[in-house]
Amino acid sequence: MTTSTMPTEITEILENPARRLLLKGSAGAVAALGIMSLTPFVRAEELSSLPGYASWKRKQDLILHSEATMETRRNAIRSGIVTPSETLFVRNNLPAPDASIVADPDAWEVRFEGVNDPRTLTLGELKKIDVQTVASVLQCSGNGRAFFPHGASGTQWSVGAAGCVVWTGVPLKAVIDTLGGPSGGAKFITGTGGEEIPDGLDAKEVMVERSVPLEVMERVLLAWELNDDPIPIAHGGPLRMVVPGFYGVNNVKYVKYVALTENESNAKIQVSGYRVRDVGVSGAPDQPSMWEMNIKSWITLPLDTTEQGRNMLYGVALGGTRTVDKVEVSVDDGETWQEAELLGPDLGPYAWRPFVLATELSPGEYRIVSRATDVEGNSQPEARMDNERGYGHNGWRDHGVTVTVS
């Protein structure tokens, strides 16, 4: 195995440790990455307890895919408008840094480039510039990957690589204004994570560095609070670049470098990673990047069985960057639809809306599906859009549940 081929496999190992067993000669790479905790990475079937950096999570709410990937159980959401941090999924692209970086959060430093007055600011200084609080869905690009029949590689997320959380931080725009504005020619916001790069690996091959279009700057936050508490290390504390409405990977954890750039990052995670392409095709820069989330919904209750008679069918719906206008629910796999009620306060266009439909069910087996529509009329498609890595799945048919009524 050469160094140049190693990182691809390492990425796969990190996303799906079970695949490690299929890889030959990767022992060195695995050892190099076993720095997240004292125990080496463990494959899903063996993982029975939460890793140290996430030990404060509610284990009963999570499916432990690996030490770096923990999925929120479908039944742990019910009708919650905000997902508790203890229940929120975890997905790390690299082993999390040592928790010592959140011990004195205000001392955390971020370098800003691509502005007229490039500078390094501490989190303590950022906190004094301005502050904003935004509710936003955090969702992994591969949420729903488990439904692809071609066996898309990566963590086999069902619906639980998503949560609706509240971020508090400084608007990036206010920071950029403080630093004299863009220095010219900028087309992207590029954020770099503060993870340690394992020895012997090429940083560009494994680092988390993502670029998003400059047009979304108005909504980007450099956030220090998740659900009104300091962001824990498992979720990117002490500081995370939050791009509301964009897939999880763009929300760079432990952000240590923010630049306004003319080009997208040349890190692998940007160049060929998180690119939507046909099955069997390699990732490349000319393919769509996993930026803006699409409209999506799923049922959260009931899941397997329920009793005959009146039933309340619950779920959640998100519009990505657009407010959800309505959600329809079908108990006959899409033959007929009924409009559900949206539940609770509207936390804004980036948040999700719980919904509920009251309906009568007689004994039998039901395929219950949901379909959301946003204020601009965009609806979920029926089918999945097959793609190599199983990204961005929002087809309503696959996201349904089969419930036996007795």
Added chain:
Amino acid sequence: MTTSTMPTEITEILENPARRLLLKGSAGAVAALGIMSLTPFVRAEELSSLPGYASWKRKQDLILHSEATMETRRNAIRSGIVTPSETLFVRNNLPAPDASIVADPDAWEVRFEGVNDPRTLTLGELKKIDVQTVASVLQCSGNGRAFFPHGASGTQWSVGAAGCVVWTGVPLKAVIDTLGGPSGGAKFITGTGGEEIPDGLDAKEVMVERSVPLEVMERVLLAWELNDDPIPIAHGGPLRMVVPGFYGVNNVKYVKYVALTENESNAKIQVSGYRVRDVGVSGAPDQPSMWEMNIKSWITLPLDTTEQGRNMLYGVALGGTRTVDKVEVSVDDGETWQEAELLGPDLGPYAWRPFVLATELSPGEYRIVSRATDVEGNSQPEARMDNERGYGHNGWRDHGVTVTVS
């Protein structure tokens, strides 16, 4: 001591156990009430750990006044849109029932009267009627009592007998409709708590039974979830009658009886308790009852000291039943005011809004105060309204903080 005089003192003991030391001959009454846990009631200065029924709370966020009264620290709120259950204040009028009542919540029974089809329904049945989610401030009538100079009896709450939480339950209106509607002549909604009445006491003297005007029925919930989790025993689970915008006492815990009634309850807590009257006057039915909350705000950060230069002043503001329109902040005890920014999503008219004001402070001592105004133009008054029990304090002057800038 006669039985008829005992309950008044018991109420005082429950609200402020330190007063127990001042009472003569009350040992029997205290013993009769020592059923909340295995340890007897302990006065504030001695309470060093959370009582069993609230052992899951964040102790560092709370001031432990007594086993029945725990206040959220002013610095535990910061800019939170929703107060975590672990941080929410606790105030019980009677010892909490045994936690066994939340073990099988769906079996909890509630009797409905004053309707055309009076019936007993289980929580499981209520859950199938309808569901709604509402964000609402929960606040004790005596929040701010500590600021009254006449030494109003009861727990000496500062600002922390309040939190903004999310309730999920069935709209009472939907239940009443299911039961054939009001049976006629109803002017009040009367809810009765499921606490056990200690032996030897007259139930009407100590029971928690509150009546609120029928006009608010549209907003009343019978709630089974607090912040998207089943309501814990400390907060009235398995079922609580929630009246958004009304003071805490009207939100009857462990509700076991709901009636539409022509008259208000004849329980002491309604007849003479929670009545606003002049200092030295006894409670009576012709005085205003502690129903609707008034507009109020307070600073949450900084509190004691801060550094010179640019500072972010945080706080929260609630409008009771009306949306907060604006909050002004003064750093010179009300001489001059600046308008603050409201932070985060608006969770509706019953929720609070965090606010922030960025300002420059040079070394010195500052009295920082805040003043909220609702969409109908109602503003906080400057002064407290003196009243016997120290209820409903929303004067801005007393709620300020004195901060030393160095």
